[in-house]
Amino acid sequence: MLKKQQEFARRRQQFLRMIGVGNIAVFASASISMRNSDVEFPFRQNSDFFYLSGFDEPESVIVFVPGRKQGEYILFCREFDEKTALWVGANAGLDGAIKDYAVDDAFPIDDIDDILPGLLENKNCLYFPMGAQPNFDQKLMDWSQQVRSRSRAGVSAPAEFISSDHLLHEMRLIKSAYEIKQMKKAAKISVAAHIKAMQSCRVGMYEYQVEANLKHHFMNEGAQQEAYPAIVGGGNNGCVLHYIDNNAVLKDGDLLLIDAGCEWEKYASDITRTFPVNGVFSDEQKALYQLVLDAQYAAIEQVQPGHHWNDPHDAAVKVLTQGLVALGLLKGQVSTLIKNEAYKPYYMHRTGHWLGMDVHDVGDYKLDNQWRLLEPGMVLTVEPGLYIQPDAKEVDEKWRGIGIRIEDDVLVTKKGHEVLTEATPKEVVDIERLMRAANGT
Ligand code: GLY
Numbered sequence: 001m002l003k004k005q006q007e008f009a010r011r012r013q014q015f016l017r018m019i020g021v022g023n024i025a026v027f028a029s030a031s032i033s034m035r036n037s038d039v040e041f042p043f044r045q046n047s048d049f050f051y052l053s054g055f056d057e058p059e060s061v062i063v064f065v066p067g068r069k070q071g072e073y074i075l076f077c078r079e080f081d082e083k084t085a086l087w088v089g090a091n092a093g094l095d096g097a098i099k100d101y102a103v104d105d106a107f108p109i110d111d112i113d114d115i116l117p118g119l120l121e122n123k124n125c126l127y128f129p130m131g132a133q134p135n136f137d138q139k140l141m142d143w144s145q146q147v148r149s150r151s152r153a154g155v156s157a158p159a160e161f162i163s164s165d166h167l168l169h170e171m172r173l174i175k176s177a178y179e180i181k182q183m184k185k186a187a188k189i190s191v192a193a194h195i196k197a198m199q200s201c202r203v204g205m206y207e208y209q210v211e212a213n214l215k216h217h218f219m220n221e222g223a224q225q226e227a228y229p230a231i232v233g234g235g236n237n238g239c240v241l242h243y244i245d246n247n248a249v250l251k252d253g254d255l256l257l258i259d260a261g262c263e264w265e266k267y268a269s270d271i272t273r274t275f276p277v278n279g280v281f282s283d284e285q286k287a288l289y290q291l292v293l294d295a296q297y298a299a300i301e302q303v304q305p306g307h308h309w310n311d312p313h314d315a316a317v318k319v320l321t322q323g324l325v326a327l328g329l330l331k332g333q334v335s336t337l338i339k340n341e342a343y344k345p346y347y348m349h350r351t352g353h354w355l356g357m358d359v360h361d362v363g364d365y366k367l368d369n370q371w372r373l374l375e376p377g378m379v380l381t382v383e384p385g386l387y388i389q390p391d392a393k394e395v396d397e398k399w400r401g402i403g404i405r406i407e408d409d410v411l412v413t414k415k416g417h418e419v420l421t422e423a424t425p426k427e428v429v430d431i432e433r434l435m436r437a438a439n440g441t
């Protein structure tokens with residue numbers, strides 16, 4: 001069996017054990033979204049569904065029935081169709097599903113209404129991703145109701161509906177060696193794309209031309225989808241947290257904030273770098289940039305097994321607040337300013353999120369109402385920033401319109417952490433040196 005298939009088989013075994021004999025779990029694939037008329041958006045499989053199956057087709061449903069004699073892992077999918085094969089390429093079909101995806105039993109998706117209620121009979125708990133796909137939730141209710149209506153024939157419908165999120169997302173939160181390998185590959189491609197963006201940036205380019213260079217590198221390396229739409233914001237646009245218009249001209253003297261990452265084998269990378277369009281930081285830009293960088297180092301230092309989720313955020317907030325006082329943007333006592341969240345007009349988001357198959361990946365941040373402890377195998381981003389809005393009248397004019405974020409992807413290891421994206425330059429001298437060399441100056 002291929003390494004990749006072994007990985008999926010291992011996940012299924014673990015999941016089957018967790019749900020236990022007498023219960024059942026059902027997951028539907030993602031659906032195709034129409035862009036307009038008969039043109040589709042590129043298909044992206046649902047992450048839970050792919051995590052357990054590796055199956056990349058729409059119109060599919062997987063079912064887990066621990067202890068079922070004829071097989072515990074069932075797939076409903078589209079039958080092989082010659083016309084589809086001719087127009088868009090071959091789909092697996094039932095034989096392919098059994099041969100290439102190690103399913104025990106495969107059925108045509110068109111037969112699901114006839115078959116699935118039978119699988120629900122006499123099961124205790126039904127696990128499914130409650131609320132994630134409301135139309136599919138409704139189908140599960142209808143199928144369960146069909147079983148319930150036959151109770152006088154001696155069959156029972158699942159008495160408990162349980163969200164699969166907790167079991168499955170705890171699994172997804174702790175990355176296996178295979179997953180870390182994919183995330184390192186995603187990181188490597190994105191690191192190189194950011195370096196190319198810095199090297200190719202020139203005054204007078206449009207933001208979308210920088211975006212094109214990033215995407216060219218992703219695609220050229222085989223990463224055909226981005227993990228999220230790239231943010232490429234020059235000057236004031238760097239102060240817009242989720243700016244994606246990316247259509248302005250890059251001006252001399254402005255900073256450029258790029259938040260972009262590719263997806264590799266369904267695993268995300270998520271990097272932000274901020275650098276001067278002309279290759280040289282002004283004094284004000286440098287002062288704020290160094291402050292964000294110091295906050296990021298302090299936050300990354302807190303990524304250790306046994307530390308809690310909020311430690312990196314607390315560390316970043318402390319450094320940022322101290323620095324804002326030192327630079328004169330905030331006035332008062334640091335501890336009081338932190339308590340009153342005085343930094344929030346300039347730092348309004350959190351310092352990171354889980355990273356994995358989804359850019360904002362699954363997994364609880366609190367357990368029993370307490371920030372959870374970091375454990376080896378978790379991957380998170382560390383991404384402090386400062387955004388001095390163009391109309392921030394309360395601060396000296398020289399600071400206004402400066403938006404900075406620095407973001408890396410960090411793996412929690414047994415001994416501490418590993419920064420998966422650290423090869424992306426972020427020291428002032430390194431960025432200026434790289435850009436000087438690229439500009440030939
Ligand atoms: N790129 C989205 C984020 O950093 O959260």
Ligand code: MN
Binds near residue numbers: 407
């Ligand atoms: Mn992020």
Ligand code: MN
Binds near residue numbers: 407
């Ligand atoms: Mn990001």
